[in-house]
Amino acid sequence: MTTYAPLDVLKPVADGIWIVDSGPLHAVGAIPLPVRMTVMQLEDGGIVLHSPTRYDPSLRETIESLGPIRHIVAPNSAHWSFVKDWKGRVPDALTWAAPGLRQRRQVKKACIPWHGDLGAKSLAHFAPDIDQIEVPGIGGFCEVCFFHRKSQSLVVTDLIQNLEDHHHSSVMRLFSKVIGARDRAPIYLRAVVRLKGEPAKAAARQLVALEPKRVIFSHGQYFEHDAPARLRKSLEWLV
Template identity: 55%
Template sequence: MAFEPEAATYPPLDVPKPVAEGVWIVDSGPLRVLGMPLPVRMTVLRLADGGLWLHSPTRYDPDLHEALEALGPIHHLVAPNSAHWTFVAAWQRHCPDARVWAAPGLRARPQVRRSDLRIDHDLPDAAPPEWSGEIGQVVVPGRLGFREVAFHHRASRTLVLTDLVLNLEPERLPALARPLARLIGVTAPDGRAPAYLRAVVKLAGRPAAEAARRLVAFRPDRVIFAHGRFFEHDGAARLARSLAWLLPR
């Protein structure tokens, strides 16, 4: 029987699913990366003013938009690293009052400059006033223009990452892709960043290691990321194992 790419995903797709008070995920995909079907996930937080904060928006869908608006008005669209911005422009067109926040350096990338994405704010290392009382953030540096901004939702003790952890379940991948996933080190139960990304981040040296230490210091109950089975429980311990390659020794 032929492998169906949707088998890599986490249905139901393109609908908000509650995770904790004021926290939802939207599973979508699959995307194709190195020929591998990759599930992708957006995280949604509701801020104290009732507005929604969309992290790494997935593909735009009118029904999803309507379901999110039922939870609150969409105020913020967050592009957290250099790879997770391509769907933001569509959401921006349909949510013209939402502000777009982007990882440092994203606006300078040629693909972004050629696109119709409008970036309103670059994400600083310290959370901006719009959410500093509710969400902490840490910029994880790398070389070759890589930056990923991580976020900690204090009320729910939820850490929101993007590509710093991938946790793919081999049984959800086509048989030929499973050895590759294991080789690059992104398989469950406690996946890691892929090997090429680990190399890029480690080149940043002590600042990257310090950023990892700050993430673990949040001691999150859960860790949500863009690809694979997120850490629903024992978040602090599992995060420490996943980031052991980067943590200061």
């Protein structure tokens, strides 16, 4: 089973934070990959959708029973495909893009009504409930990680993946082994980030210093136990 059923439903994680498992998406054109959205609540009741998965009307209704959806976040260059669908159904929500994402040709072609880039402008809306940590890479790559203070949860996207052997087919197990996506970023992404040098290393040290209670990410089983130690191990290639 590639995905983490039940799919497209809200699952509580801790106070003020939930996940939505969805997919599978298809990596390299054919490899099925589980994907996850994280839903965070601000102290004023507003909701932040981090790395939105496919739109579902029942899911939206459930989320809106918690509070108004105020922000939709595309945290890196790969996780933006469903932003437009959610924005179309929640027109008052502000849409935020990782730095550099809006300049990509595919993204421009999609004509998504962005509010702005993640940075000081978005932080003014999220603080003091959520901190942002920008992890840069070469070639225009940037992933913005979120730290939800109330739940002490670190939310990343592709910087850590954990495609467990027992949860996947033989093809998927081979794929995860080849790309190295076990408790860390895949090999190609590690190269992209590592080549950025000291700015990337400084961001990694900042993430580790948070010592979160859990680390949630988009692909695979997230870290619910021993999160600080597992986070350090996952980022040892960079720190």
